[in-house]
Amino acid sequence: MLRIHFTGEDLGRIRIASEPDPMWEVLMSLHRLRRRDTGVLFGPWMRESLPRVPSTTRLLTALAPPVGYSVDFLTPAAGGTIADRMEALRATPLRQVLRDLREFAHQNTTRRLPSWSRELVEGEPEGIGRLADAAHSYFDTVLGPFWERIRVQVCRDRSRRSAALAEGGWDAVLSTLHPSAQWDYPVLRLDFPVDQDLHLGGRGLLLQPSFFCRHAPTTLADPTLPPVLVHPIEHDTFWTTPEANPADGRALAALIGPTRAVLLSALADGAATTGQLARRAGTTPPNASRHITALREAALVSSLRHRNATLHTVTELGLALLEGDSLGIHV
Known part of the structure; x- marks a missing residue:
């Protein structure tokens, strides 16, 4: 916690x-690519982007594993353009680089630092410069076409x-x-x-x-x-292209089943808590929570904490699925 x-x-x-922070989006999108988070939200972007990932991206992934600690200096606190962020990265103090590399080794015991990290440890500008160049190339190639x-x-x-x-x-x-x-x-x-x-x-x-x-x-x-x-953030599920298929992705397959159909249909009437949805579906709150999690992973439901309860609402994609009866389920 x-x-x-x-x-x-x-x-x-x-x-x-x-505005979105370019360096945080570089880091978070690398996690998505490494974890192969396809499905409704990121599947179209991933299919288009994977073939274009620059070979130098391996310099970034060596210090930013998909699970566990990523070095803090990859996301410097700096405003301005992507070029300004790159300059902030290049200007990272050596003491922070050393502190972050020690933390990386401590928290990622099964991962070894790459041999070229010696340049970072010794404070050679070529090391941090190559990282900045790799981040800039990744941004321009993978995120740039979608940035707006x-x-x-x-x-x-x-x-x-x-x-x-x-x-x-x-x-x-x-x-x-x-x-x-x-x-x-x-x-x-x-x-x-x-x-x-x-x-x-x-x-x-x-x-x-x-x-x-x-x-x-x-x-x-x-x-x-x-x-x-x-x-x-709460996404517009059709953010990539107007032709995005809402039924595309493995996460959406989790909807097949009467309980989830009842829960989704109930949310079309307005926001509800987990307990309220459980009563409408005739199931227990823990079972309803498990099904709601699957719906949320499929981008069909969004959840927000409100005081001592969690309120669930249907997303635009969920409404489109109900209105089109895409799965042929009638409740």
Whole structure:
């Protein structure tokens, strides 16, 4: 679990990023490619992008495994264009590089650092320069063709968060960042692969919506770096091309079955909690939760934490599936 500790001063210094962060999207999209997260959301992008991945990307994946710790210095806190981010990466202080490499070795005991990492350890500019060049090439080739669509999706999410802020204050924003979010001032708790505490100490927090962040939010391991919380957005499932097929992808196959059809149909009437959906489907809350998870993985349902309950709603793709009766299921 990740626990973020706020002070009153921190609440006044929370910001929502206005644009996607190129370096976080590079890192998160690398995770998607390595994990082969196909299906409805990323399948079309992955099929188009995989053949174009530059060979130099191996320099990045060596320090950014699909599971586990990735070095913090790959996502520098810098604004501006992708070129500005590359310059920030090239200017990474040697002490941070050494600290991150030690952390990488500590947390990824089954992975060995590549031989060329010696250049990083010795502070040779060619080492960090090659990493920056690889990141820039990957961005231009893999993310560049989709960047405007990615930006639109992230900006829409920011607009939704801003509307929640105007209506309910930061309590409304923090409690709905993710289905796992538990906001009880002064601590925000979130699902996280390791147990970690982040004490803001008056520095505030940057909320960074991320297009390729999937499942749980993430943050930097080094607590001395500027605090940032990278969180998933709610996607338009037809973001890649207008012709995207909503029935394409293995995740969608999980819908076949009467219980999930009943749950999806019930959500067409409006938002509902897990308990309410369980009663409508005539099943237990744990069983309903398992089926809702499958629906969410197929991008048919979205879930947001609200006070002490999780509210589920049907997505545009879920409505399209119900209206078209694509699976031939009648409930």
